Amino acid sequence: NDVTIDVDLTANRGDCLGLKGLAREVGVLNSLAVTEPTITAVVPTIDDALTINVEANEACPRYLGRVIKGINPSATTPLWMVEKLRRCGTRAIDPAVDVTNYVLLELGHPMHAFDLAKLDGGVNAKITVRFANKEEKLTLLDEKEVTLKEGTLVIADEKKALAMAGIFGGLESGVTTNTTDIFLESAFFAPLAILGKARQYGLHTDSSHRYERGIDPTLQFDAIERATELLLEIVGGQAGPVVEAKSDADIPQTKEVSLRREKLDGRIGHHIGDEQVSEILTRLGFTVSTTGEGVAKVWQVIVPAYRFDIKIEVDLIEEVARIFGYNNIPNIAPKAALKMCEKKEAKLSLINLKQVLVNRDYQEAITYSFVDPKVQALLHPDQAVMTLPHPISSEMSVMRLSLWTGLLQSMVYNQNRQQGRVRLFEAGLRFVPDESAENGVRQQNMLAGVISGLRVDEHWSMEKAATDFYDIKGDVEALLALTCDAQGYEFSKAEVDALHPGQTAQITKNGVLVGHVGTLHPELERKLGLNGRTLIFELLLSEVLVQKIPEASDISRFPANRRDLAIVVKEEVDAKKVLQLIEKVGGNYLIDLNLFDVYQGQGIEEGYKSLAIALVLQDTSKTLEEKDITDVIDRVVETLKTELNASLRD
Template structure:
């Protein structure tokens, strides 16, 4: 918001320079973006009056004038002398008060005024337009001053141009400062000064004309006021003082009625609107738009209103009322005030922030009114706004005012809020003790109703927050206000006191970073994909599974939550392959979202780690044979993760059937009957549908099942020799080697310290349907050298158990 410093000082005038004032406002949380002069640098421009005006003898578009400067005198102008000036402006006329740049004056851009001859006629100065003295970017003619402008006065002093415009970038929670009234209140509080507000008196109605008002949407519009003003002068002009105040706040003057409503918006922070009374049919009805209802806006663009848009409509004939304006956003062209309007209906209403929030953006609009209503305006200000506007309008355009008609719903008007502030919490949050009296003064000056209470050993302030402070809801909001007004710079810098405390670290816990580093060391790259994925691709990977659908997705391709990381990772592989990256190895950690009615909020969120590989086993190298990655490559990566638990043998890999994975190249991983995850190759048909090039292998593991390791137990190192015995065991082809190893480990006893499958053979000498497993057993004792008999007993026990349990036999 832009505002004039001089206008602000009419309300409250602290003993601060412009820069100091801007700095103070910024430090109070209302950031100042810029401080700019309201006019260009110029000297020697004086208020004058055109006392003679006639055509130039040799130029049709020029006029020869004589200008009176009153008692003004200078080195080039004697007191009482009439100055001859040639002017080309169309609006130059007899009796006009003008801004005169005399000979020797310096205009913006270091432009010096000199005596000149125009078509043979001498000119001793220039009649200035607004643009020529830096009041506007362009102008149609010379500047017209008020009839009571004193002759001979410096224009800079007369218009108070030694002023600056301060541009404040307000945060969304400070809608109360979007007007001079709120800003002055803040400056007054910061400087402990009283604020001088303009006296607003109610205008007694002089006519009985009124319009009935009905509100169909009480929650969106709890209060609506209206007043009829008849017989205004359509030829009246906005006074220069108001034009200047509007200009310095970044608002262009349009016509007196619109200018007054804009003036109220800037002065009180309250948007208003005026309708042409002759264009209204029946009464006023505040309602939501009808389906496909159309409205032509003031900018002449026609919009199709959405059903959730609040509109101001008339009741029409036989109840067929039309929309007149988008409530709190933009007026309509057909009901707008024009240069021919003589009767108007003035509106002053409170629309709730939620009713306006986001509505303007739906139509590609952003107006001063919507900017304020979205943030919240004072719900008690409507009477002041309409009375102040009435007073200004009658003074400028004349006319007669009718009574103020009000429709409201008290239950829906925001009420004051009670919030408690505790001394202990205040000191704790700020880290500094502010005296009780100062805290009470700060809160009171902010417009809060404050009462003090003692609650045992703690002091408590009971604060009644006015309804216009929508941002004050809880105790910490009051603490922020106290610290802000006290001044952040006034809070001493105190180093925080902290004590070191050794926290317990569970030795058995494995950090996720350790898992990530393991995969990075195995040539993986970490990826981060969206939690919401394309439902079409996810349905291919998880056919028939229930999914969590987003009510307001970013796009249709990101409308469901992921059931696994496969969707995002596989799309990343496609993205990389399309950019000539043939070898891809990615992993990701995060949450997956599985619908589950028994879980909290109906969804089970599980932390997972997943990976995908595609392309060659290694990067191309002259010493390494080129080969595509296969199932055992990714299985080895998974086993590397499981080995971090120092209990990898407790995890079982078993063949699994999953629709999206290749049959025969897929394994599920379990531990004590609990599913840990899957590893396998993507189904060839899905590779084609997703757009992958070549074989792609993936894995996914539950983090909760692999983040605890088995704590190593220290034992004595044996000083005695170890003994190795090799067994060649023949078993049926469908018997898992791991089951054989588990049986051997189970019956091997304490002497068995190592077990290794070092060969698998099928072929000549082995019956069809069978396979030979070559297994090495290492036996050792910590107290003695094992005798042959003890070793033989262990081997015999192993062989007998394998024969009994698995019908295995030793290979001949």
Template sequence: MKFSEQWLREWVNPAISTEALSEQLSMAGLEVDGVEPVAGEFTNVVVGQVVECGQHPNADKLQVTKVDTGDGELHDIVCGAKNCRLGIKVFVAKVGAVLPGNFKIKKTKLRGEPSNGMLCSESELGLADSSPGIMELPEDAPVGQCAREYLKLDDVSIDVDLTPNRSDCLGMLGLAREVGVLNNMPVLQPEEKHIQPSIDDTLPIQLDAPEACPRYLGRVIRDINPTATTPLWMMEKLRRSGVRAIDPVVDVTNYVLLELGHPMHAFDLDQLEGGIVVRYSRPQESLTLLDGNTVELNENTLLIADEKKAVAMAGIFGGEGTGVTESSHNIFLESAFFAPTAIAGKARSYGLHTDASHRYERGVDPQLQRRAMERATELLLDIVGGEAGPVTEAVSGAHIPADKTVELRHARIAHVLGVSLPEARIEEIMQCLGFSLKANENGWSVLVPAYRFDISIEEDLIEEVARVYGYNNIPNTAPVASLTMTRQQEARVNIYAFSQTLISRGFQEVITYSFVDPKAQSRLHPSIPSITLPHPISADMSVMRVSLFPGLIQTVVYNQKRQQPRVRLFEQGLRYIQDENAENGVRQERVLSGIIAGTINDEHWGMEARPVDYFDLKGDVEAILAKTNDLNSFEFVAEEHESLHPGQSASIYRNNEKVGLIGSVHPEHERKLGLHGRTFVFELDLDKIEQRQLPVSESVSKFPANRRDIALIVDENVAAGQVLSAIRKVGGNQLVDLKLFDIYTGQGIEPGQKSLAIALTLQDKERTLEEKDINDVVDRVVESMSEQFKASLRD
């Protein structure tokens, strides 16, 4: 909000400079964005009166004048303004004057006639960007008085950037109240007058939407003077507040808006058909606004209407058909309270933003309507005359915002601010802000004034105390806090360790949406029911994910479309499964998922550029599982999954409990989802793989280790992992290491069979193993493999 400093000082005048006032407002939360002079720099400009005015003998568009400036002589001045005429009072730049832009006035001749000065327009004095002619002054303007003194131009406009919660400061009343509190000074408000009606004319008012408009006041004013002009003092206050003067009636409503912070509107009474109805718009209803644009009204738009048509968008913009014009003789004045929720966002939906909507959507004082009506009536009767009828009020008390009482504890203030303030000082601050206090054993019960919509909890009141007391006055005290070591479960692997492992292997972490395309999810997981969002962002983001695959696959497609030949991504997050036994019917499971596509390496002359395969991703997953120090407890078992290739998918088990899956995306899904080339994915249940086997210290054997290699011939359908797991179980404590170093099929091996070359490392901590001990272990292993897998030693 922009306002004149002089206007503010008419209400409250602290003995501080403009800079100090700006700093004070900013520190109180009303940030000052700028301070600008209200006029350009000029000198030697005075009030003058045109005592002679005639046609220039040598120019059709110029006039020759003689002007009295109060210095005992008449000045010959040539003027080209159309509104220059005999008897008017104007601002005169005398010879030697300097106007804005360092424009100096000298004696000169214009088309042969002497011109010793210049009659000035608003734009030439820096009072406006443009002007149609010279500036005309009231008849009572004293001839010879300095222009700066006459208009009190030694003033600045202060632009305050208010946060949305401080709508009470969108008027001079609220700003003066703040400055008064900050300087502990009384505020000199304009005297409230009650205008006695001189006629009995009224209009009936009907509230069809009381929840949106619980209070509406109206007043008829007849026989106004349509030729009246807005007084210069009001035009100047409007101009310095960034508002352009239009006509007296509109200027008065704008002045009351700036003075009290309450929007008003005036209708041409003769254009209204019947009484006033406050209602919502109807289907296919339209309204032509004051700016000439016609808008099709949404059904949830609050309107002011008469008995036949809409006449204004409530709290936003008036209609052209009932607007006050130069020919208006009778008006209907409106002052209403509209609920913020009924106005918020409506103006923007039509591409509008008005001073009224700016205030109503933030909240105005629900008790201020009658005061605004009386003040506007007083000003209108003084300026345009007329006869005022009684104020008609329609009100729904049940929908007027109720008074709020908030408890404020003295101990809580000290705890939050870190400083203990005297109770008397706290009471003084609260009372200056307009709050009513009632003491109790813990502090006070505070009755919040109606205009403070932003006060609802105790901390709001504490903030008020802090900003008025002064943030700079609160001592800088270093906080004292005891530090407690956070508990870290050594037997639990941190997700960071898993993430770093994948990053070190060339993966990049992504974060995708928890809501996904229902078509893509049902294609990947047709047997798992999805949770549908009641109000989705869009149709393709309308269900909660049951795995992280849809988001990862979509990310790979996005990258492949941008010529990325190698993609390796992972994500850790939640999947959402319907479960009647879970809280709110949804089981949230923490999972870690990854995906690879494209080539195994970036293009390089020294590295192979082959496409990724199942075993590449399996190696990455094993690197993750190795963080548990218990890799042998995990097993990859070939199993089919509805989203994966039947021949290239496996489930991952830990001690016979399923903890995840891995495999190639089904070729049919690859085609329909837009993937290029083979794509491999995995997903692990974090809660089931985070448990780590703690290391146990053992003495290092001082006796030599012995290696024995055996080659077992087994059926080709037997998994090597099963064989190795079985050997570990029967090998005993002396088997300290086990490696599969070769798989062979071909000459010498029967069709349907394969040879597994396995290295056994044997060692004892107590003695050197003899040949017989080693052979006993090897024989036991071979015998057990023969029984379990019908294996035989290869010759």
């Protein structure tokens, strides 16, 4: 009919890893007084004592030991103790070990017993607490031999390591059913000295579990006296004096923490009366004094040694709230004065740009800002990079110079999983080393995209066609159209290390570089393991999120006149330049301009091309006469001839 209570503790409450601490906590929560059993010191009946030398004072500020001689090796652990240990999930072994385990569960303090006869020098042995020597070996109680790491704290005699301090005992010095004399250990090991050490050897023991979280630095005497009392009662024998080695400078000192009324109310969001706060703190075992009144009230709290988790003011606030009861704190909805956020008409939202790409069948990707230096060097061979001092791995050791690196690796990942048509985009920061920038790096928000595969998914109504430069250029133009100033952006030929010569364009606006668009260089496609043609773009968001506010104008009541010109120019002349010149000299009558055909072939001299351009002329105040139209056309033709050596096609 027993009830087993499984207690799940957070890492900061190591003080509750024993019945004593749990009883204390139950008493606090239920406002009950807790009467602790009185532990009396055992009077020594022999003078035998070992010499204790602590070389690592910071790791072991206090070490206690006691010799007990003449125990009865044939004695057995009493049934009441065996049963209590069993109910706590601990198997009975022999009286000496069972007593140390019992004290562990009762007080929450780990202990260890050594067979005195197995120590070098026996009753005259010298116990040393030190760090392990290089390549030093130890056979543990489970008969597993380990090579000790140099940062591992050990208990040793003058010849060998006897145990891993606070973790696991050694087989060679362990007690057995034949042991008659023991050396009993009770020590305080600093949490940082034990933390993570057990896992280095694939271990996790009750002892290491407690030492890693911290134990009461004043509990060592109670533990050794309680264990001695139980041992003498069960197996008999004679106890020597308790020998102590300590470093007062390294033993955790009693802490005093202040709790301000203003901070308490601010953190909890509820006022708890002064008397109730004092009562809660006192109930927790703290020594409390107060100064000030009202919002200036301050509680000066002396924290007991067993509450080593209480270090700062917010820890006290948490304790007060916990004992008061989180359910007793009323829910109060926060209040704030709402103000309409400013929305600048001339500023685009990134969401708008993303939506355009999603509507054009792209999918958003989020890649790491730290990338593989080898892949990045392929894309940007001549650019300096920002190297991470402590990278996650060698393949994520530099900050990205563009979003292309991550997107192309994502493209490879998708293609390797049989995704034939891939269209990805990403918005994020790039990191360009710049001594003139803050912290030596210029961070810029970018928008980039990558496409590969078919232009559209395979369908019976149309022939299959692979994506090309004009597909991704069209996607970029759709983004720029959101600015209501698409004509202000200029596409021109460019050379970029990562892109295909002749299939690369740079995008500028008023002489400022906005981005690049083009086909990935075939050699890079091969090195990266990409399948088929891959096209990419990248835009500087600061130059794209600025919107030109549209201006409304009346529709003219007078007819518009269209004139088509076939202009012959050299092949290397950009059509954009031709259109810009026409727009410049067209005057106020020119309301629309469109390139609708490009022709090379029969009738056109080799090295030249014919551009078919439509000009729409209109006035808002009158019907244009033929002379007005002819004047504009003549001016356009003459300017093109002078500036570009162009001519009208026959």
